[in-house]
Amino acid sequence: MQIVVASANPAKINAVQDALQQVFEHQQVCVSGYNTASGVANQPMSSEETLQGALNRQQAVAAAAPGADYYVAIEAGLDGDCSFAWIVIAHQGRISKTRSASLPIPPAALMALQQGEELGDVIDLMFAQHNIKQQGGAIAMLTNHLLTRSSVYQQAIILAMIPFIQPQLFTT
Template structure:
């Protein structure tokens, strides 16, 4: 089964691989990622913009990499004082989407975001790290590594798969 992720981010690709391995037990999965533009700002500032970024990525990857069984796009953004992601999945022309859990952000991070910085860069600075967004993400840093970005994405990916797991209900 061929799955294409609309991102080159290892944390996102890992989340998709792990989630769909659970959904499709016994199947061999070929999961790859490709850098895909979101068409929205680098740091989406609300749910609507974040969803649009995920849908834009989904549409772009489907035309850039034809022939996959599933296309998956994840877009992280803000909703008020929390960070979250929209997950959009396409299979045979059908789209399913859902949101991840929300992560409350420290006030200093929110101020920096309002000044135009991206969350990953802010977390790198706050925790003296490099490239957090391609590792455990802000989630890992703020939960003392109890949760990671991939784990939270994995849950949302599985939830977005429900219409494909139980198509008779949708």
């Protein structure tokens, strides 16, 4: 089974690999990443903008890598004072989408984001890290590594798969 992720970020690719290997436990899952543009700000500042970024990424990766079984796009952004991600999955012309869990952003970090900085860069500075967004993410640093970006995305990916796991319940 071929799955293409609309990102070259290892944290996102690993989340998709781990989640879909659980969903398709008796099948071989081959996950690859493809760098795509979101078409929105580097740090989306609303749920709507974040969803649009995920939808744009999903469309771009489907056009760039035709023939995959599933296309997965993950776009992280802000909603008020929380960070979260939209997950968009496409399969055979159908699209499913869901949001990840939200994490509260410290006030100092939120102010930096409102001034145009990206969360990963702000967290790198706050915790003296480098490129945390391609590792455990802000989630890892803010939870003392109890959760990671990948672990939170995995759950949302599995939830976004529900219409494909239970297609008989999602007929129109």
